[in-house]
Amino acid sequence: MELKIQNVTMTYPSGKQALKGLNLELKSPSLIGLLGPNGAGKSTLMKLLVTALLPTGGCILADGKPLARAERTLKANLGYLPQDFGLFDELSVTQFLDYMAALKGLPNPKAAIQEVIAAVNLEEKAKAKIRTLSGGQRQRVGIAQALLGDPSLLIFDEPTVGLDPEERIHFRNLFSRTAQNRLVLLSTHIIEDVQSVCDQIVVIHRGQILFTGTPEELIQSAAGHVGAFYAQEAAQERGLHITARVNTGKGVRCRAVADVLPAFAQVEEPTLEDAYLYLISREAAR
Ligand code: ADP
């Protein structure tokens, strides 16, 4: 599976330009993290990729064919978890998945449902009504329906929102296993979600791509721009993008990202979060 996004623009009827001339190539197998602040255009891009929206400019090719013409083939090979996915509260997990399997036209729903329930570790809740599930368990049902039919393209829009740390780790491992032979795109604004599992990162901001590459490359891009210092007076923090402040006995220990670090700052190894914040802060300063 290969997706080519060519000069794609999306302007909503309200006049809001959510995506501005995007160019991007995605190829399986890969687990791609789509990172960006709220309102960056992540959900819009995902809706275009699942043909829930049509771009107002440019085109998207799936395996070389325009998406508009390959729509049916694409949908048969697609699992999608929208950001605001509604579940049917009065159905049991199995009943809901059976309904989704019917919508997808799966030939052997029973086996497929068992398989996805096992994949998200929900065996003991298979007969439970959805309204009795915790937030994390509901998200797992959402992920399970996306996995139905073994699609080769999976798109998860903020799948880890509202999950506790343990659940997030469980999902990360699940995504990583899923991506072994597929193309998986997941959006998030939580850096740790992409840090440990994604092999590619796409950073999007105000409808434009700021970065594509590996997590290591993103980290490298901030080398020399991350510093730490003890702030004795507030003036020292001026003009810096402070990413951490800890009150200690010796003063306020600050971590900051900046184009040019002040002389009093000690240069630190960037983390992925530093690098992301540096990228976004530079763009915001424009
Ligand atoms: P993200 O998922 O990164 O938070 P979205 O893709 O949801 O961002 O939104 C990108 C921009 O487009 C935002 O400014 C948002 O307000 C706007 N937007 C999203 N959906 C619509 C819509 N249906 N009509 C008008 N503007 C929209």
Ligand code: MG
């Ligand atoms: Mg969104």
